[in-house]
Amino acid sequence: MDPHAEVSIVQPLVSVIDQIILYEATCNICGDAYIGLTRRKLHDRAREHVSAARNFSDASAFGDHYQIKHPLTAPSISFKIISHHRDILRLHIEEAFAIKTHQPTLNRREENLGTGFLI
Numbered sequence: 566m567d568p569h570a571e572v573s574i575v576q577p578l579v580s581v582i583d584q585i586i587l588y589e590a591t592c593n594i595c596g597d598a599y600i601g602l603t604r605r606k607l608h609d610r611a612r613e614h615v616s617a618a619r620n621f622s623d624a625s626a627f628g629d630h631y632q633i634k635h636p637l638t639a640p641s642i643s644f645k646i647i648s649h650h651r652d653i654l655r656l657h658i659e660e661a662f663a664i665k666t667h668q669p670t671l672n673r674r675e676e677n678l679g680t681g682f683l684i
Contacts, residue, residue, distance in 0.1 A: 585656045587648040587663065590614055590627070592671075593641035595634060599626050599671035600647070600663050602656060607644055615640045626671040 586607055590599045603610040617625030618640035621632035631640060647663060650656045664672050 584649040584651050585653055586610075586646055587650075587656055587660050588644055588646050589663075589667075589669070590671075591643045591645075592627070592630060592635075593643055594638060597630060597634075597671050598667070598669040600660060600667065600669045601672075602660055607646060611642070611644045614642055614644075618642065626673060630671055 586603050588601060588603065588607055588610070590601070590611070591597070599614075601610070614625050614627045616622070617628035618631040620628065621636075622628035627640065627642060631638070648656065648659055650659075
């Protein structure tokens with residue numbers, strides 16, 4: 566990981582092993598946000614977002630974001646768990662609702678359509 570990249574993760578006091586995590590990632594430079602799901606540890610997913618931002622990879626919304634808005638700045642992204650469940654359907658519904666309600670600037674339209682939910 567880039568020694569200049571900054572990652573902060575806010576973890577709840579509950580165990581999230583074997584659960585699906587709904588999280589929010591926020592650019593610490595401008596406040597733009599992304600809401601997503603992962604079945605893995607949030608720290609692993611955070612590293613992928615930071616790597617994408619550093620390499621301007623389109624594998625993550627942060628890759629495009631840093632290429633366009635912060636090309637000369639080391640990534641600085643905060644992560645927090647919004648919710649966690651074992652029920653994937655329930656979490657997909659919650660994700661769709663969170664995206665619709667909060668309208669995070671970094672979520673891509675095609676990702677939102679991928680859930681299959683209309684709200």
